[in-house]
Amino acid sequence: MRIKPEEVDYIAALSRLVLSEQEKNIYARHLSEILEHAERLSELDTDDVEPTAHVLSLKNIFRDDEVKPSLERDILLSNAPEVENGCFKVPRIVE
Template structure:
């Protein structure tokens, strides 16, 4: 069970200033969340494999093929600064 002291402690860690109304509200909301988490803990998940994503993810690769390209003048036409046939960018140290 979440108490107001718990909410005050979390607020202190997060550097949040909460009104008394907010403390009451968050106490009720966090308590409801933890009650629901307890319901989920009671589910039988023995036959459920651990997963990182609920949907099957895969990379879609394409062959790296040389194709047509734009001429350097056209590529650099909208660049704020250029140096020869290159983009000029600020030095980051």
């Protein structure tokens, strides 16, 4: 397998996920299979192919610099687990 359970641990930590031992083994297998599948692309000769920046052939989609009304604050905060002084309240971030 390309991905070891320890690497799953690391990726899970970056994504703030807590996984059981069993889940780690399952995801190690899944992620390995995905990498192996994607690896088939390296069989192609891509020397003369520009790296793809986007799957669509569009470019330069812009908007003008105009202010439009924002969301009502009550609506914005309605999904917040905790609110204080018009702000989202989160566990203290210690630096």
